[in-house]
Every structure is written in structure tokens, then in C-alpha cells.
Amino acid sequence: MLSIKNLSVHYGGIHALRGISLDVPAGKIVTLIGANGAGKSTTLNAIIGLVKADSGSVSWNGQDIYGGQTKAIVESGIVLVPEGRRVFPNLSVDENLTLGAYARNDRAEIEADRERVFGLFPRLKERHKQKAGTFSGGEQQMLAVGRALMSKPKVLMMDEPSLGLAPIFVGMIFDIIRQINSIGVTVLLVEQNAKVALSVADTGYVMETGTISFSGSGQELLADDRVRRAYLGES
Amino acid sequence: MNTSKKLPMSRNTLLTLGAAVIGLVLLFVFDELFDRFTMQIFKLCAINIILALSLNLINGFTGLFSLGHAGFMAVGAYTCAILTMSPEQKEVNYVIQPIVPWLANVQFPFLPALLIGGLLAGLIGWLLGVISLRLRDDYLAIATLGFSEIIRVILTNAMTFTNGSLGLKGLARFTTMWWAWGSAILTTLFLVLLIKSSYGRAFKSIRDNEIAAESMGINVFGMKVLSFTISSFLAGIAGGLLAHYLTTIDPKQFIFLKTFDILLIVVLGGVGSITGSVVAAIVVTISMEALRFLDGPLNLGFMVTSGVPGLRMVFFSALLMVVVIYRQQGLMGKAEFSWDALSRIGLLPRRKSKSEKGGR
Numbered sequence: 001m002l003s004i005k006n007l008s009v010h011y012g013g014i015h016a017l018r019g020i021s022l023d024v025p026a027g028k029i030v031t032l033i034g035a036n037g038a039g040k041s042t043t044l045n046a047i048i049g050l051v052k053a054d055s056g057s058v059s060w061n062g063q064d065i066y067g068g069q070t071k072a073i074v075e076s077g078i079v080l081v082p083e084g085r086r087v088f089p090n091l092s093v094d095e096n097l098t099l100g101a102y103a104r105n106d107r108a109e110i111e112a113d114r115e116r117v118f119g120l121f122p123r124l125k126e127r128h129k130q131k132a133g134t135f136s137g138g139e140q141q142m143l144a145v146g147r148a149l150m151s152k153p154k155v156l157m158m159d160e161p162s163l164g165l166a167p168i169f170v171g172m173i174f175d176i177i178r179q180i181n182s183i184g185v186t187v188l189l190v191e192q193n194a195k196v197a198l199s200v201a202d203t204g205y206v207m208e209t210g211t212i213s214f215s216g217s218g219q220e221l222l223a224d225d226r227v228r229r230a231y232l233g234e235s
Numbered sequence: 236m237n238t239s240k241k242l243p244m245s246r247n248t249l250l251t252l253g254a255a256v257i258g259l260v261l262l263f264v265f266d267e268l269f270d271r272f273t274m275q276i277f278k279l280c281a282i283n284i285i286l287a288l289s290l291n292l293i294n295g296f297t298g299l300f301s302l303g304h305a306g307f308m309a310v311g312a313y314t315c316a317i318l319t320m321s322p323e324q325k326e327v328n329y330v331i332q333p334i335v336p337w338l339a340n341v342q343f344p345f346l347p348a349l350l351i352g353g354l355l356a357g358l359i360g361w362l363l364g365v366i367s368l369r370l371r372d373d374y375l376a377i378a379t380l381g382f383s384e385i386i387r388v389i390l391t392n393a394m395t396f397t398n399g400s401l402g403l404k405g406l407a408r409f410t411t412m413w414w415a416w417g418s419a420i421l422t423t424l425f426l427v428l429l430i431k432s433s434y435g436r437a438f439k440s441i442r443d444n445e446i447a448a449e450s451m452g453i454n455v456f457g458m459k460v461l462s463f464t465i466s467s468f469l470a471g472i473a474g475g476l477l478a479h480y481l482t483t484i485d486p487k488q489f490i491f492l493k494t495f496d497i498l499l500i501v502v503l504g505g506v507g508s509i510t511g512s513v514v515a516a517i518v519v520t521i522s523m524e525a526l527r528f529l530d531g532p533l534n535l536g537f538m539v540t541s542g543v544p545g546l547r548m549v550f551f552s553a554l555l556m557v558v559v560i561y562r563q564q565g566l567m568g569k570a571e572f573s574w575d576a577l578s579r580i581g582l583l584p585r586r587k588s589k590s591e592k593g594g595r
Contacts (some may be wrong), residue, residue: 041294048450057357068455070449070450070452071453071454074450074452075452079450080450082446082447082450086446086447087444088439088448089440089443089444090442090507090569091439091444095470098436099436099448099450100435102433102436102451103452151451151452
């Protein structure tokens with residue numbers, strides 16, 4: 001279980017996270033929803049160590065990983081698919097995937113995982129020598145997810161996987177998220193598209209200006225009036 | 236299936252071996268054939284290859300805009316020169332102030348002196364990297380540019396070490412063609428292997444997207460420092476070779492314009508291409524000499540100029556502008572030479588297996 005307690009982050013004078021606590025149980029899909037600037041991405045970046053937190057703790061299976069180096073956190077099995085895809089545009093699909101396995105040394109296993117990723121995304125296999133920068137948004141998102149899977153994650157954190165994607169790709173990406181989860185990977189998902197995110201999530205947390213205002217199971221939140229009004233555009 | 240896969244492999248290996256043999260024979264032939272002046276230019280090509288490759292490693296492959304190369308060259312050149320000079324030579328050279336006693340009687344053979352020069356440049360590169368690599372883009376460029384000027388000012392003023400602006404003269408002509416081209420070929424091979432390794436992939440991923448690289452678990456800062464250190468080491472080696480090629484060095488040679496000469500090669504060849512740097516280094520070095528007539532009196536048909544020194548550099552400026560406007564990626568872009576690429580554009584017969592597959 002990934003457990004976050006009282007995490008607090010400042011960007012200069014801006015208090016981006018005001019001591020949030022949340023639990024991500026092993027094998028589940030947990031989603032963070034909320035408006036722009038609520039601190040969703042900051043939470044993920046703080047967990048992976050890209051942003052340094054002022055206080056609070058992050059523990060993974062009881063082991064404290066707060067303040068650790070990103071490399072060590074990735075090696076422990078927690079990996080982030082950053083916002084806006086961020087594939088390596090001048091590198092080929094193969095090179096992108098190899099970089100996903102950067103923290104690993106087991107060459108045979110890596111090749112097996114590469115085949116697994118190609119199985120999940122046949123389109124990547126067709127174009128494995130092509131430069132990632134020539135891909136469409138949806139294909140780049142596939143590659144970003146595939147690259148993250150190459151690190152053999154126990155927890156996969158995804159920052160806005162549906163951002164800027166055509167509806168058909170949104171559906172596809174969420175199908176993939178379910179598939180990944182079904183093979184035992186814990187997923188922590190940050191989304192603006194609350195409806196889709198809550199429909200796949202076991203648990204949802206609603207964030208507002210650096211705090212968690214309430215939480216519940218995905219279905220509960222989908223039915224919740226406050227969520228419906230604020231994030232699902234229903235009255 | 237197996238044989239058809241093996242055969243083209245061996246064809247490429249054969250071609251590579253063949254090219255290596257031809258290259259070696261050519262070096263022998265050139266050594267015999269060319270007069271001393273031509274040989275000097277030929278050697279300079281090799282030194283410029285090392286410089287361009289080392290600058291490309293940091294600018295092209297790691298994506299750090301550094302302009303401190305002249306400084307690292309200077310460190311390598313001076314270290315190597317001081318270490319190889321005989322005690323008598325030092326006495327003759329240091330006329331205003333004698334050299335510090337502990338260096339006065341030191342004399343090393345060329346190879347260790349060259350390596351020490353490279354290592355010292357690498358060490359300084361490492362130090363500068365640790366300090367300045369938190370900066371990026373133009374800020375890093377300014378910081379490294381400033382550093383190379385600091386080195387030059389130190390060289391001008393540390394009389395008891397460097398003989399100040401009088402420079403060092405009468406250095407032994409150690410940089411034979413074999414030294415120059417041997418080092419260039421070793422550097423090229425080293426860089427090809429480095430770029431293909433996981434280090435190289437990490438460098439390129441940092442260039443492409445730093446945040447993504449970091450979230451893959453790559454130690455971004457450490458990798459930047461490593462790339463910077465290797466680049467400085469190679470620049471130091473090139474500096475040592477240059478010192479014993481010119482046989483006389485002074486601080487003015489290492490002003491920041493020297494960095495821009497190398498940057499010109501890198502940009503023309505392709506930022507992020509080893510092949511591009513090698514080809515452009517040779518082409519630019521030779522044309523710098525071939526275009527020397529532009530500096531002399533010119534008969535333009537309708538008028539005769541009395542000679543404008545530096546006119547040939549105008550040619551390179553114009554060329555650079557054309558490249559930046561019409562072909563930003565330079566000669567090669569980020570592509571590399573390969574036998575398969577040659578057959579793709581029709582310079583070599585196509586491989587059977589390829590056409591059978593009906594490649595796109």
C-alpha cells in the first residue's frame with residue numbers, strides 16, 4: 001500500500017499542497033480529481049521525488065520513501081507517466097522503451113516486457129524504429145504508458161492520460177489502464193475527465209486548492225451531488 | 236531465414252573492414268605523397284574532428300549549450316606543453332620570470348603529458364559542471380563563456396606557470412599524422428560506442444525531455460556532469476595535440492572565437508550527429524585553407540581589390556546563415572552514416588532480404 005500522510009509542498013510563496021493524506025491500496029485504482037491548480041499533479045510529482053515536499057511522509061509498504069532520490073523510488077517500483085506525455089521525440093520507439101527500463105539490469109526480462117508492451121500496443125510494434133516525435137498524440141500516450149510499464153511498476157501513477165486526446169483514444173487508454181490493473185499493478189490516476197476516471201476507479205479523492213475535500217468509492221462519487229455539480233457539469 | 240539474416244550482416248562488416256583498410260592505406264599514401272604544408276592541414280582536420288565531436292557530445296547529444304571549449308583546450312594545451320618541455324627549453328622560454336621551481340625540471344614523454352593535460356581539463360570541466368550545470372540554455376552558455384575567458388586571463392597573468400602573453404615557443408613537433416589521426420579515430424570510436432550505450436541513451440533523453448528523463452529514474456544532474464567532464468577531457472586532449480602541432484602557443488589563441496570556430500563545424504555538420512561532425516570538420520578545415528585566396532588581392536573582372544584580410548570568414552558566415560535559414564538540422568541532422576542508409580539512397584546495391592520484405 002502506498003500511503004501519503006500530511007504532505008505539504010510550497011512553490012516559492014504558493015502553498016500548493018496543504019497537508020494532504022491519502023491511501024492507495026495495493027491492486028486498486030485510485031483517482032484524484034479536481035479543478036486546475038488543485039494540486040493533483042504536485043501530489044504525484046512529490047511522491048516520485050521530482051518536487052521536494054516541506055513536510056509529511058510517503059511510505060510504500062510501510063517503508064518510508066519520502067525525500068528519496070527519484071532513481072531509488074523508481075527502482076522500488078513506483079513510476080510516473082508525466083503530464084503531456086513527454087516522450088523523447090528524437091528517439092525511436094525502441095529507445096524510448098529501453099529508457100523506461102533504465103533502472104533495471106535484467107536484460108532477458110526486459111526483452112520479455114518489451115514484447116508484452118508490444119502485445120498491449122500493436123501499433124508501437126509496427127513502428128518500433130520510428131521517431132516518437134512523428135507520432136500522433138494518442139500514439140505518444142501509448143508510448144508513454146508502454147515506457148512506464150517497461151520499468152516493471154508496482155504502482156503506476158498517471159498524470160492526465162486523457163489530456164488532449166481524441167475520444168476514441170481516451171476510451172482505449174482507459175481500457176489499457178484497466179488491463180494493467182488486472183495484472184496486479186496498482187494505479188494512481190490524476191484526471192480532469194472526472195466521469196471516465198471515477199467509472200474505472202475503486203476509490204476517488206476530490207481535491208480543492210491544496211486539500212482533499214472528500215473521498216469515496218468511484219460509484220459513490222459519481223452519484224454525489226457535489227461532484228456532479230462541480231466536475232460532471234450536471235445540475 | 237537464418238542465412239538471409241546473417242548474410243547482410245557480414246556484408247556490412249566486410250564493408251566496414253574494407254573501408255578501414257582503405258582508410259589506413261590512404262593515410263600511408265597521403266603521408267608519402269603530400270608536401271609538408273598539405274600534411275599540416277590534413278593533421279588539423281583530425282584535431283578539429285576531436286574538438287567538434289567533444290563539443291557535439293555536450294551541445295548536440297546532451298542538449299547543453301556550452302561555449303567553454305576554448306578554455307578546456309587551453310588547459311590541455313598548456314599542461315601538455317609545460318610537461319613535455321625540457322629544463323633547458325624552459326630556461327630559454329621563461330625570460331621575464333622563471334618558471335616555478337617544482338615544474339622546472341619536470342619532463343614527461345608526449346603520451347603521459349597529453350593524458351595529464353586531458354585529465355586536468357576533465358577535472359576542471361567536472362568542477363565547472365558541478366557549479367554551473369544547474370543553469371540551462373543561454374544562462375549556461377554565458378557562464379561557460381565567462382569561464383573560458385577566466386582561463387585565458389589566468390594564463391595571461393600566471394607568468395611563473397605559463398610565461399604569460401609571451402606564450403611558449405619551440406615545442407617539439409610531436410603531433411605526427413599518426414598521433415593526430417590515431418586520436419581522432421579513437422575519439423570517434425569511443426563516441427560511437429558511448430552514444431550507443433545506456434549512457435548515450437540517457438544523454439539523449441535528457442536533451443529530449445529533462446522531466447521525463449528524471450521520472451525514468453535517470454540521475455539527470457549526474458549524467459550532465461559526466462557528459463560535460465568527458466567533453467572537457469577530449470577538448471584537453473585536442474588542445475595538447477594542437478600545442479605540439481603548432482609548436483607555439485599563447486593565451487590569445489584560446490579566446491572565445493576559437494569556440495565559435497568549433498561551433499560552426501558542429502552546426503554545419505548537424506547538432507547531434509557524429510558523422511556530421513567528422514565530415515564538417517574535414518570540409519571546413521580544408522576550405523579554410525582553400526579559400527585563403529579570398530584574403531589576397533582579387534580580380535573580380537570589373538575591379539581589383541588589394542586584399543581584404545578575413546574575407547574568407549565572410550564566406551563561412553554566409554554559409555552559416557544559409558544553413559540556419561534553409562537547413563537548420565545541418566548536413567546530417569541527427570542521422571548517422573550506415574551502409575544500409577547508403578543502399579537506401581541507391582549508392583549501394585539493395586540488400587535482397589530488404590526488397591523481399593517490400594520495405595516502405
